[in-house]
Amino acid sequence: MDLLRFFSKSSSNSKNIAKERLKLVLVHDRGDLSPKFLEMxxxxxxxxxxxxVEIDKDGLDIKMTRTRRxxxxxxIPALxxxxxxxKIKNKS
Known part of the structure; x- marks a missing residue:
């Protein structure tokens, strides 16, 4: 979970946007998530x-799946x- 703490340094605005997006994912998953929405x-x-961090965008893989609670x-749906x-960027 330390990785999640690392990313929690983002501004509260980005955090709120991401939180709302994830809520929408959960709602839309029950009605088959569209590829356009997943791309957003x-x-x-x-x-x-x-x-x-600097990431390898070509190696990036994000998908919706189902798991069990x-x-x-x-x-339940899972992203x-x-x-x-x-590379990890140096931010001061």
Missing amino acids: IKGDIIRVISEY ETDNMP VANIPIL
Whole structure:
């Protein structure tokens, strides 16, 4: 979870935008998420993460999938991201 703390340094505005996007993902997943909407999410994730690290955009893989909740084994949507990091930027 330290990686998540690393990315929490973003401005509260970016945090709120990302939070709202993820809420929309959960709502739209039940009605089959459109490729256009997934591309919008992908663009937002790239923009926010790129403020802190240099990434390999060609190796980036973001997709929606389903997983099972540990507590009751119910299926739930999941956003899975494989983001190759090339270099961590030095921000002071």
